[in-house]
Amino acid sequence: xxxxxxRPTDAELEILTVLWSRGASTVREVYETITARRAAQYTTIxxxxxxxxxxxxxxxxxxxRAHVYEAAQSxxxxxxxxxxxxxxxxxxxxARNLMMG
Numbered sequence: 001x002x003x004x005x006x007r008p009t010d011a012e013l014e015i016l017t018v019l020w021s022r023g024a025s026t027v028r029e030v031y032e033t034i035t036a037r038r039a040a041q042y043t044t045i046x047x048x049x050x051x052x053x054x055x056x057x058x059x060x061x062x063x064x065r066a067h068v069y070e071a072a073q074s075x076x077x078x079x080x081x082x083x084x085x086x087x088x089x090x091x092x093x094x095a096r097n098l099m100m101g
Contacts, residue, residue, distance in 0.1 A: 004058045005055055005073065006055055007081065007082065008052075008057055009077070011048055012051075013051065013078075014034065015034075015045070015048060015051075016046060016057065016058070016071050016075075016078065016086035017059075017075075018030050018033045018034060019058065019069060019070055019071040020071055020074075023070070024064045024070040025069060025070075026067065026068055026069070027042070027045055027049055027067070027069070028042075028066065030049065031045045031046075043093070044098065049069055052069075056072055056090065057073075058070060058071055058072055059071075059072050059100045061077055
């Protein structure tokens with residue numbers, strides 16, 4: 001796992017949100033949660049979760065037949081990182097500019 005995983009994409013963030021709310025889950029469980037809200041393909045969710053494991057966004061437990069995934073970082077840590085990134089990119093690092101915007 002990377003010490004500072006990259007910023008998650010929107011699709012990866014959706015999967016992380018499921019993992020934060022459900023806890024450690026199989027691909028099938030994540031897929032079922034997502035498809036309750038919108039259409040998705042199982043293989044797409046599987047591939048995204050495999051990529052996320054390579055990036056260090058999730059950890060994969062391979063001890064069981066169905067691999068179990070969990071978020072590598074807490075929701076709070078990820079939200080702080082995303083907020084800080086937005087502040088730097090969109091508001092030149094100025095919290096004042098953010099509040100005025």
